Amino acid sequence: MDLKKVAVENLQKYLRIPTVHPNVNYGPAVKFLESLAGELGLPVKVLEYHPSNPIVLISWVGEQPNLPSILLNSHMDTVPVNEKKWAHNPFGAEIDEYGNIHGRGAQDCKGIGMIYIETIRRLKQAGVQLKRTVHVLFVPDEELGGTKGMGAFTGTKEFKELNVGFAIDEGFGDVGNKFLASYADRLGRKMVIHCEGTAGHGSLLLHNTAGEKLAKVLTKFYNERRQQKEKLSIGKLGLGEVTSINLTKMEGGLSSNIIPQKLSATIDCRVTPKDNVGEFEDMINRWCREAGDGVTVEYLHKSESAPATALNDSNPYWVAFEETVTQLQTWIYPASTDAIHLRAVGVSTIGFVPFRYTPFLKHADNESLNVNTFLEAIDVYTKILPQLANERKKRWAAQGKRRGIRSASASNTDSRLPEGMTPNKQ
DSSP, rough: OOHHHHHHHHHHHTTOOOOOSSOOOOOOHHHHHHHHEEETTTOOEEEETTTTTEEEEEEEEESTTSEEEEEEEOOOOOOOOOGGGOOTTTTOBBBOOEEEEEEEETTTTHHHHHHHHHHHHHHHHHHHSSSSEEEEEEEEEGTSSTTTOOOOOOOHHHHHHOOOOEEEEEOOOOOOOOEEEEEEEEEEEEEEEEOOOOHHHHHSSSSSSSHHHHHHHHHHHHHHHHHHHHHTSSSSSSSGSSSEEEEEEEOOSOOTTTOOSSSEEEEEEOOOOOOOOHHHHHHHHHHHHOOTTTTTEEEEEEEOOOBBOSSSTOHHHHHHHHHHSSSSEEESSSSHHHHOHHHHHOOOOEEOOOOOEEEEEOSSTTTTEEEEHHHHHHHHHHHHHHHHHSSSSHHHHHHHHHHTOOOOSSOOOOOOOSOOOOOOOO
């Protein structure tokens, strides 16, 4: 069996299954994943906590299943596409002359899911047996915040029974030769600012209009945005260490000659965990009050706060991971992923995908992933997974005693964020 050929073909098959928002039909993707589990002889469960939002759980049972398990997470859903702007069919999984596989989800996040599957295929083919159980999870709804996927799953009995000790979720690739690992995510705050005011004929100069109020609020947002850009431009901070603010949608008005009674603006904010998100929300509430009566904020999505993953000797899984991966750089993930839900329930989680020399094309037109990059990532995981999943407790405990730290049975999370860790600019 040509394992490289099989891996590439399976990624192509997965990319050819559309799972785009809105109104995702997960059925074909679930059947495909079930078939892969069958090929590998692995048990698979399909769980559902919200209608039409299935969760696929594939398990490679370890020799000592009572040990805390390893969880590898990816999501099935993708953002929509504008096919007119794609040079290749976004659901064709075509490979161009440079070896790039084109398709929605190639980087976010179907490529990652197939890396997990093909890593296990290689290890099983080589006769490797791990001591810890490895769970491979494919969840829905991540692109909408994960409340119907990972956010729902982490509160269930089924999740607790997995006894997860360490998890890996999606990450960023690097345009250079680094491997990036995130220990925290920025906190998403997606909101609509609603403004109501006096309506009338477009020839008048009325007081207290919705437009005036919205302009006042947007001025505050853009002043804050400029300050955040200035912080980033200094060069000492990574993108995850500042807060992003972007106007993404505006609505309102009946006609070009009528002053509207209502206007609204949708704002996408990603708040760095180095700042106090409660104070950020208080600031927005103050801006709305200062703009006048009839100005309110409606939150479409709020990422839950979670402690950062410890990147020191108190976290034995991180020690094992760091020993395995060279050219490693840690940072705060600039968006929000399902890792937030895992960290919120105490699971030590990093965001990681070993894509080097890779342009950032998540959510972009012409999303693609190079075949060699994909195959290298599988190589990397064939080294990482045995390191994490095989028994290391005695060595960890000895190391902890030598360095004056807690043993592997201690907490895996730490609310403190390591200083001075920034990613390569992308």
